[in-house]
Amino acid sequence: MDVMSRLTEVFQEVFEDDDLVLSETTSAADIPEWDSIMHVSLLLAVEGEFDVTFNTSEVSGMKNVGDLKTMLTERGAS
């Protein structure tokens, strides 16, 4: 499974929405529940799925799914 597919599964689980479809431009503007608390829940779930750790500036600076995917591929996720 590629990074986007794995991310989609994580998003669907965190936001409890099996119909959620992601693109690289998907952001908080597209998912109303995606506030600061859910953002942290999401990134912790991503950390668990990909066995990575994010620092504060990455947590704050991530604007959309594309940014998240880039951070993961830079860490060797595929």
Added chain:
Amino acid sequence: MSLTEELFAYLESTHPRSLGGVREAREVAPERFDAMCELFLDWGAAASGDNFIPGAVDAFVDFSNDVLMEQARYERRGTYKRSTFAECEAEVYGKRDVMDHYLWGAYLTNFLWAHHVDIAIFFEDRFLRRVAKDAKIVEIAPGHGQFGIWALTQRPGTTLRGFDISPSSMVIANKMAAAAGVADRAVYERRDAMDLDQMEPDCADVVICSFLVEHLEQPHKLYETIGRLLKPGGVAFTTGALTAAHADHIFEFKRESELLHLAEDHGLRVLESLSIGPSRTLPRAKQLPRSMAMLLQRRKHDHW
């Protein structure tokens, strides 16, 4: 555009995920929130110079995210990340760039986190009215200096001595005092809060100490110091964090009674207290992170 409007516009454009929480803070008490926002942002802008809003809001968002991430890891781990002051000194307090960012972030949490709006209102309504117009105030670990400076602006005859271990605090608190027009009544000295034993006993009418106790290995020493510095009948405003993780929180308070006992065990009477947490927590959280404020009075009698 006012500084408050600028703050909301910047949040909306740059940190939209954090906007809801700040709106929630405004809903606690809209008129009080607006007044505090303008006052504190005005001081910050005057102290910090150009580009204050973007820098301070970025710091606030980083601070808030860091708190949430640490809280989530604390939920998993069952303990705070660090347990010694030396670790925090090496990673946070001693690093000027880290600490500057930290202090501006912490400053904004005092009026942009909903439950901290309640703490600020408690300070203004319940504590400040007990501060005599010519009181000698000691502030322990003022950080950015907000609470002490607020007291100075509301009581024009008061003077303040502040002690903080952080070099960043010395710079920021002095600039903030100047920005608020009270620099001639505030003196800050770089000194460890655990090293105030040499100070003259009964030298303060008022002590302010906000969110220090959870950063200490031996919190009882702080309340011992407060009890010693306050004159009999003098009042103190203290705050502390309970089951609330952060990178530099090392003493885990679980119950409000632990803070109450710390005060009572060191000659202080608890006049009033307020314990409050955020309205929303991380999904499936077992802990409710709380902030607790206490209004204390040095006992005049052997038994209360």
